Amino acid sequence: MDALQAILTRASVRDFTDQPISDGDLHTILEAGMSGPSCVNARDWSFLVTRDPEILTKMAEANGRPAEPLKKATLGILVLGDLERAFPRAPEYWVVDGSIACQNMILAAKALGIGSVWLGTWPQMDRVERQQALFDLPETVVPHSLIAFGYPADPELKGRGFYEEDRVHMDKW
């Protein structure tokens, strides 16, 4: 798929078919997640990946009602910030770096015909703590975001991105 088409027509997909995602496509999605820039090239993230329906349900419940689509997903990825790898002078760049990884995975999935929805986790600390407890994560590993993936139940679903002129400021505020 054309890159601009992938970016401009991406939509949040919340309903999925049962069709599984192949190992090859999973690898491509994760490789995309690892191909973004990161602060001082810290690559300060990890990925907790599952296709197990029981684990997907537990992940969904830990994130609350907006994460319901995960229960129908065939793949879930919990993106984690790795504070041990973060830039010591400004460790909060882990939030930026994790976001880049998420968006790259979502776009790679779109290019492969796979839908996804980003389920916000950080900075909602109740969600962060429940994911930490669910997977018994070390203190330096912080849940960033959860993404549900699967083949879209409605393959015609397209984003309706729009350009907001008043968000653009030329040369000055």
Added chain:
Amino acid sequence: MDALQAILTRASVRDFTDQPISDGDLHTILEAGMSGPSCVNARDWSFLVTRDPEILTKMAEANGRPAEPLKKATLGILVLGDLERAFPRAPEYWVVDGSIACQNMILAAKALGIGSVWLGTWPQMDRVERQQALFDLPETVVPHSLIAFGYPADPELKGRGFYEEDRVHMDKW
């Protein structure tokens, strides 16, 4: 350009030719920036855009030495978080939403043959404050990141993304 190719071969480009970026391509880049997901669809960002060499130089100096490539860039975009639009229950999602906008713009540029480099700003508050002062921004408008764009001096430059097996955890930590 193919979407996966754009994602997997993106590189940080720090040296640019003088060739200007057209209005049409600038519009596409900004539209890409506005086409990512955002928390509760808050679209809590703005874009301060310049092609003026004098302003590009001032922006570069406000961000310090790593922002030198901006002095050779033909386009600079300062991505701003708009706290008035942010999700009231968890406003810090503005950091995630701004990051998504940046990565979308970088990938759209790549698809158009335009190079870019992400110049980290937030959470380095000295940089944030100097950009705020330079553009006399309202308190609710927070500099997120600066991106330098231009046609690459070395058109052969390609990313060398790599897959790190030990960053992937199946089903459990």
